[in-house]
Amino acid sequence: MSAITTVQFIRNALDRALDEDPRVFIMGEDIAAYGGSFGVTRGLVDKYGPERIRNTPISEPAFTGMAIGAAVAGSRPIVEIMFMDFATLCVDQLVNMAAKLHYVYGQSCPLVLRTAMGAGRSYGATHSQCLERLFTGIPGLKVVAGSDGPECAGLLLGALADPNPVIVLEHKLLYPVRFEEPQEPIAPIAPGTARVTRQGTDVTIVAWSYMAHLALQAAACLAEEEIEAEVVDVRSLAPLDTATLVASAKKTGRVLVVEEGPLTGGVAAEIATRINEGAFGALAAPVRRLAMPDVPVPSARELERAVMPSATSIADAARDLAMVV
Amino acid sequence: MLLIRRFEETVEKLFSEGRIVGTAHTCIGQEAIAVGVASALLPQDAITSTHRGHGHFLARGADPRRLLAELFGRKSGYSRGRGGSQMMMAPEICFYGTNGITGASVAFAAGLALNAKLTGKDRVVAAFFGDGASNQGIIHETLNLAALWKLPLIAICETNGYAMSTPTETGVSTGSVAKRAEGYGIPGLSIEGNDFELVRDTVSSLAARARNGEGPALLECLTYRLSGHSRGDQRVYRSRDEEREAWTREPIARLAAKIEESIKNPGGTGSLPVQNGQSARSPILEEIARAVEEEIASAIAFAEADTVSADDVLEGVYA
Numbered sequence: 076m077s078a079i080t081t082v083q084f085i086r087n088a089l090d091r092a093l094d095e096d097p098r099v100f101i102m103g104e105d106i107a108a109y110g111g112s113f114g115v116t117r118g119l120v121d122k123y124g125p126e127r128i129r130n131t132p133i134s135e136p137a138f139t140g141m142a143i144g145a146a147v148a149g150s151r152p153i154v155e156i157m158f159m160d161f162a163t164l165c166v167d168q169l170v171n172m173a174a175k176l177h178y179v180y181g182q183s184c185p186l187v188l189r190t191a192m193g194a195g196r197s198y199g200a201t202h203s204q205c206l207e208r209l210f211t212g213i214p215g216l217k218v219v220a221g222s223d224g225p226e227c228a229g230l231l232l233g234a235l236a237d238p239n240p241v242i243v244l245e246h247k248l249l250y251p252v253r254f255e256e257p258q259e260p261i262a263p264i265a266p267g268t269a270r271v272t273r274q275g276t277d278v279t280i281v282a283w284s285y286m287a288h289l290a291l292q293a294a295a296c297l298a299e300e301e302i303e304a305e306v307v308d309v310r311s312l313a314p315l316d317t318a319t320l321v322a323s324a325k326k327t328g329r330v331l332v333v334e335e336g337p338l339t340g341g342v343a344a345e346i347a348t349r350i351n352e353g354a355f356g357a358l359a360a361p362v363r364r365l366a367m368p369d370v371p372v373p374s375a376r377e378l379e380r381a382v383m384p385s386a387t388s389i390a391d392a393a394r395d396l397a398m399v400v
Numbered sequence: 401m402l403l404i405r406r407f408e409e410t411v412e413k414l415f416s417e418g419r420i421v422g423t424a425h426t427c428i429g430q431e432a433i434a435v436g437v438a439s440a441l442l443p444q445d446a447i448t449s450t451h452r453g454h455g456h457f458l459a460r461g462a463d464p465r466r467l468l469a470e471l472f473g474r475k476s477g478y479s480r481g482r483g484g485s486q487m488m489m490a491p492e493i494c495f496y497g498t499n500g501i502t503g504a505s506v507a508f509a510a511g512l513a514l515n516a517k518l519t520g521k522d523r524v525v526a527a528f529f530g531d532g533a534s535n536q537g538i539i540h541e542t543l544n545l546a547a548l549w550k551l552p553l554i555a556i557c558e559t560n561g562y563a564m565s566t567p568t569e570t571g572v573s574t575g576s577v578a579k580r581a582e583g584y585g586i587p588g589l590s591i592e593g594n595d596f597e598l599v600r601d602t603v604s605s606l607a608a609r610a611r612n613g614e615g616p617a618l619l620e621c622l623t624y625r626l627s628g629h630s631r632g633d634q635r636v637y638r639s640r641d642e643e644r645e646a647w648t649r650e651p652i653a654r655l656a657a658k659i660e661e662s663i664k665n666p667g668g669t670g671s672l673p674v675q676n677g678q679s680a681r682s683p684i685l686e687e688i689a690r691a692v693e694e695e696i697a698s699a700i701a702f703a704e705a706d707t708v709s710a711d712d713v714l715e716g717v718y719a
Contacts, residue, residue, distance in 0.1 A: 126518065127518075132541075134541035134545060136537065136541060137510070137538050137544075137545050138541075138545065139507075140506075140507025141507050141508070141511035141514055143511055144496070144512045145511040145514050147491075147508075147511075147512075148511065149519070150515045150519070167504060168504065171500075172499075172501070172504060177716060178482060178717050179487045180479060180487060180497060182489060182491065183719035184719075214717045238718075239719050
């Protein structure tokens with residue numbers, strides 16, 4: 076079987092969704108002929124036409140709000156927000172409309188909003204952020220993040236099958252990475268579960284998105300030192316799969332949570348608290364977090380590297396923790 | 401219109417008596433717009449509303465008992481007591497919601513219109529907003545998009561003189577919201593909003609145009625918000641003289657006078673201000689007034705007899 080990029084995995088999933096369900100359409104900036112800023116929607120307009128692959132003007136609040144209205148009326152819209160940094164423009168519609176539709180108004184809002192997050196391309200402070208924290212902890216919204224190509228496809232399909240608003244986070248640095256295409260068609264992954272991507276006994280590394288990809292590399296390094304790290308890919312940031320996280324914490328007694336966003340007030344803090352609440356007696360040390368420092372993302376490559384977690388810094392932090400008696 | 405008027409007066413009274421809590425934004429003085437629009441639309445057409453939405457909702461066909469039950473926080477309210485005045489929807493009558501975020505519902509409305517276009521549904525969407533909301537970026541964005549995509553959307557601005565306490569003149573740089581239509585590339589009209597028939601006929605023709613695929617339009621209906629912004633508003637930003645003058649132009653008396661004239665009742669006078677349901681009128685108007693009072697009384701009894709239930713307060717976050 077061939078290895079294809081994460082972009083191709085996502086594109087194939089979009090193609091399948093558009094083909095199988097006539098209610099599905101995509102809206103976003105430059106997604107038609109241009110194929111999307113990262114090429115995810117390339118070619119789709121030729122197959123499905125400009126009514127279903129809709130270029131929008133630069134009007135995130137409006138087209139997000141429109142997608143919400145269309146979803147309530149029975150469509151299955153996918154909104155593409157070019158960079159997650161721009162999702163700040165969508166906050167009112169997502170928080171005050173989409174998230175309230177079921178609990179207050181009794182209506183299902185099957186909206187999917189896909190966006191590309193993350194640093195590592197020297198794009199600077201407003202094109203490099205991981206802003207999951209704006210949306211996790213808003214009752215009514217779901218947030219998922221894939222850490223490899225098949226996962227990104229499965230989570231996207233799972234989001235489309237969910238009658239709730241789901242924010243699907245993709246990572247710029249994962250886009251070009253190749254993964255083996257599975258034999259079977261990719262099954263939809265419903266929001267709500269984490270997965271253990273590597274079994275281990277000495278320390279647990281909890282991460283998501285690109286950091287979960289790096290965590291596996293860190294674990295491979297540590298294995299050479301005979302430290303067996305268990306890696307838990309969070310996958311669903313809201314709702315969180317507390318049971319899986321706590322089970323791994325109880326197993327190893329030492330937990331490192333890795334987050335690409337700034338340390339203070341991130342999702343890692345919520346995860347750490349849940350693990351403290353559920354596994355305190357089994358922990359040899361407090362849950363540790365490795366995140367970016369509390370600074371905006373600088374654009375120069377060396378500066379960016381200095382602040383982003385890496386496979387090396389993840390391994391270093393996990394090693395320290397594994398050494399705790 | 402009278403049902404709306406009496407409902408809103410009742411709501412204000414219930415608040416002052418402490419029998420309902422929270423907040424509500426009543427639309428006294430603006431009834432002709434709600435009823436005019438609803439009268440012009442077909443059953444499958446959709447309406448989105450605002451924070452000041454009881455009138456839109458009742459005009460569309462809301463059950464006053466369930467609307468009032470919602471204000472009382474009871475479980476048979478439209479949002480089971482979870483939403484209150486500003487968060488109620490009834491898709492079964494194509495009413496897509498009162499909304500507490502100023503201007504936000506206009507984008508939602510355009511989404512309903514987009515869904516209609518994509519699915520071939522015969523539907524026009526009327527989106528209410530006010531002169532205050534007209535300044536929100538999302539409305540400029542939405543109308544631009546609606547124009548580009550020729551969506552069957554009628555954007556209806558109720559220019560009622562004040563955005564809370566801010567007069568229209570200090571909020572809208574062009575002085576007229578309708579003038580902005582040229583910037584969006586759509587037709588813009590400004591009409592007397594207290595003339596029920598004019599509102600109805602204008603919306604009819606804009607709806608026909610939209611149904612014909614000619615795209616959206618912006619209709620500004622000029623009126624006056626006789627209520628305060630919300631309960632507790634002491635209305636310090638305007639004079640009682642101004643209000644008294646506005647009362648002489650209110651929509652129900654206007655229509656009542658027209659009806660009286662057409663009945664040619666010798667005893668009927670010209671303009672009879674309608675406040676608290678008191679006036680001397682011809683039998684048909686008396687009959688309407690009586691029926692409205694019955695409906696209101698029934699709504700109060702229904703709402704007060706229903707209960708609040710916290711048993712499932714944690715449920716239903718997700719579909």
